[in-house]
Amino acid sequence: MNKLRTGAFHTGMILLSLLWLGPVLWVVVMSTRSFDDIAAHGVGSLPRSFTLDTYRQAWTDGGELRALINSMLVTVPSVALSLGLAAMAAFALSRFRIPGRRTILLLMLAGNLLPPQILLIPVAKFSELTGLYDTLWALIAVQVGFGLGFYTFVLHGFMRDLPGEIQEAATIDGAGTAQIFTRVMLPLTRPALAALGALSFTWIFNDLLWAITVLRTDDNMPVTPALLALQGQFVSSWNVIAAGTVIAAVPTVAVFLRFQRHFVSGLALGAVK
Amino acid sequence: MSDFDPGRRRFLGHLGLAGLGALGASSFLSACASSASGPTTSNGSGAVTIQSNLSSPQAKAAMEKLIETFNAQGKGTASLNTIASETFRTQLPTYLTSANPPDLYTWYAGSVANDYASKNLLLDVSEVWKSLDDYPQSLRTLSTDASGKQIFVPMNNYWWGFFYRKSNFAKWGVQEPKTWTEFLALCETLKSKGIPPIGIGLGDTPWVASAWFDYLNIRINGAPFHRELLAGKQRFDDPKVKAVFTRWREALPYFDPKGKAYPFQEATTALLAGKTGMFLIGTFFADAAPKDALGDLDFFRFPIIDPAVPLAEEAPTDGFFASAKTANPTGTKALLSYLAGVEAQEAYVKASSGIVLPANPRAKASDSPLVVKGKAMLNEAKELTQFFNRDSSDALQPTADTALTKFIDKPDQIDAILREWQAGAEKVFKG
Numbered sequence: 164m165n166k167l168r169t170g171a172f173h174t175g176m177i178l179l180s181l182l183w184l185g186p187v188l189w190v191v192v193m194s195t196r197s198f199d200d201i202a203a204h205g206v207g208s209l210p211r212s213f214t215l216d217t218y219r220q221a222w223t224d225g226g227e228l229r230a231l232i233n234s235m236l237v238t239v240p241s242v243a244l245s246l247g248l249a250a251m252a253a254f255a256l257s258r259f260r261i262p263g264r265r266t267i268l269l270l271m272l273a274g275n276l277l278p279p280q281i282l283l284i285p286v287a288k289f290s291e292l293t294g295l296y297d298t299l300w301a302l303i304a305v306q307v308g309f310g311l312g313f314y315t316f317v318l319h320g321f322m323r324d325l326p327g328e329i330q331e332a333a334t335i336d337g338a339g340t341a342q343i344f345t346r347v348m349l350p351l352t353r354p355a356l357a358a359l360g361a362l363s364f365t366w367i368f369n370d371l372l373w374a375i376t377v378l379r380t381d382d383n384m385p386v387t388p389a390l391l392a393l394q395g396q397f398v399s400s401w402n403v404i405a406a407g408t409v410i411a412a413v414p415t416v417a418v419f420l421r422f423q424r425h426f427v428s429g430l431a432l433g434a435v436k
Numbered sequence: 437m438s439d440f441d442p443g444r445r446r447f448l449g450h451l452g453l454a455g456l457g458a459l460g461a462s463s464f465l466s467a468c469a470s471s472a473s474g475p476t477t478s479n480g481s482g483a484v485t486i487q488s489n490l491s492s493p494q495a496k497a498a499m500e501k502l503i504e505t506f507n508a509q510g511k512g513t514a515s516l517n518t519i520a521s522e523t524f525r526t527q528l529p530t531y532l533t534s535a536n537p538p539d540l541y542t543w544y545a546g547s548v549a550n551d552y553a554s555k556n557l558l559l560d561v562s563e564v565w566k567s568l569d570d571y572p573q574s575l576r577t578l579s580t581d582a583s584g585k586q587i588f589v590p591m592n593n594y595w596w597g598f599f600y601r602k603s604n605f606a607k608w609g610v611q612e613p614k615t616w617t618e619f620l621a622l623c624e625t626l627k628s629k630g631i632p633p634i635g636i637g638l639g640d641t642p643w644v645a646s647a648w649f650d651y652l653n654i655r656i657n658g659a660p661f662h663r664e665l666l667a668g669k670q671r672f673d674d675p676k677v678k679a680v681f682t683r684w685r686e687a688l689p690y691f692d693p694k695g696k697a698y699p700f701q702e703a704t705t706a707l708l709a710g711k712t713g714m715f716l717i718g719t720f721f722a723d724a725a726p727k728d729a730l731g732d733l734d735f736f737r738f739p740i741i742d743p744a745v746p747l748a749e750e751a752p753t754d755g756f757f758a759s760a761k762t763a764n765p766t767g768t769k770a771l772l773s774y775l776a777g778v779e780a781q782e783a784y785v786k787a788s789s790g791i792v793l794p795a796n797p798r799a800k801a802s803d804s805p806l807v808v809k810g811k812a813m814l815n816e817a818k819e820l821t822q823f824f825n826r827d828s829s830d831a832l833q834p835t836a837d838t839a840l841t842k843f844i845d846k847p848d849q850i851d852a853i854l855r856e857w858q859a860g861a862e863k864v865f866k867g
Contacts, residue, residue, distance in 0.1 A: 202729075224497075284530075296534065394492075395491055396491065397701075
């Protein structure tokens, strides 16, 4: 009976993971087919050709190298800056009796409840007024601005639960506020920062909406709009797009594998108070 | 942004930076702000920027080549910016209304361009047209806005028709129909052989159905009525419009039932594989065909329904317009003149694999039998229309998509569908 249950469990799980992996496998297979094969037999048929030229096309003709560099130029500073600022804000809001701190926190969180679509035009116009339109700085500023509320909220919850005695001990030892923050709070918040870092990396890296809102030069586009640009006006080479997608997925997969542990803890972050 | 001035800009710039600086990164961001203003100011005297939606690999390569040649000629410099066509479509109004817009844009002729012209967003290019006196009058009219000045320079156009594989028609022993009766007879023959006669692809690309509406309307009611209808001067619940759907219903049983599920690119695959008989589509579909199938493709014109109605065909025209706010109007016009010239147009036709006809009457089109036939068909037409969205607006297109897909699903409810369509259209025209 027990054996039967284990067997059923494994079969079920294998089927479930196949269901999950199916689309991914499909994309990988499609990326190795030739255009004529897809055009003649459809995107859903079994492969009748094998080529790796699609990867070359996506890389050189599609300009993925430039796009990946742009993505990194945006993602890395955005993650660092937004987490740095959020940690400072969370530290101040959770450890000091700032008047109206609850309101400030709720206000920051409330910003996240707005659907980003209604802010597209204001953001585009504002980035123009500041002279940042069509630069990567604009994208960094937007990503930092929109991430800040949520990161602060999560880090606030985490820091609030750290024992106050540690801070008091540090104060008695003569540490100033800045020292307490950098030498006591930040090391203690590391698990939360790592989890948020991994999450925000994927979010920012995979963002498309803000990129096309504040950028208009193809040389500045990060990888998501570059993938979109592989589509033609009417007809798309799905094999090249699939190859481009596989390439674009590499950085996020790498980050996921490196920070796998934190991803799971990150999802549970703030769940238990 | 018409009330824009440098002083206010600088003020707001500092305001924005002060705000960001308060977040604790002032030195970081002000450093980048000063570097960001570099290209903004140098743009005026320097290169003309072209914002292009021709993102398919062949068309993109063709455009790159054209710009390279232009730059080598020394009459000015231009830089090409290729944006995903879907992104381009949604962002075009933002580009045009921004304070420092790109100079030149690829887009469509006709009412979509006139719409922007009426908002004073487009550059008057009448000067360029002075050297285009051998262009046909139809293209000139299409490029002229309501106030009588030219705002558009056409690059090429293409045609729509019923495409089929010659080998399949030979195998099935059928011929091109000329009239609606012959067309229905052909459908019946194909159906009796077990082949869905009419292919269509409406999943993700519901606008393909508009070709049927356009063609039936210009065959039954004529092009002038069609234009008036799309301009809001006639009603969609008019009995004349209902007559269009009565005809359509005769052909509806012959549509490929799978066509509602997949996009037109897959409908192309189905046509090429002989799973459907024919497909009413524009020539751009040939980009989705494997190279070895291209020689086997042929088409016939949408069958004649009422011989008394002057012959009209759909010929969407693509080209360029420029921003009224361009800092370099001379350079922009020089580039437009180059793009309208014989040399550039022939080079584009050759480099892009698409089956297109150059707008310049002296430029030679490709001499494949398909292109020769398409050109002859357009020349024979008394009137040219473009396509539903191009003759009306991108805002009206969704109302057509809803109405037409509903009709294909539930043809019995046509009266209600047309009433809803009229209501939807009124909202668009008022808005």
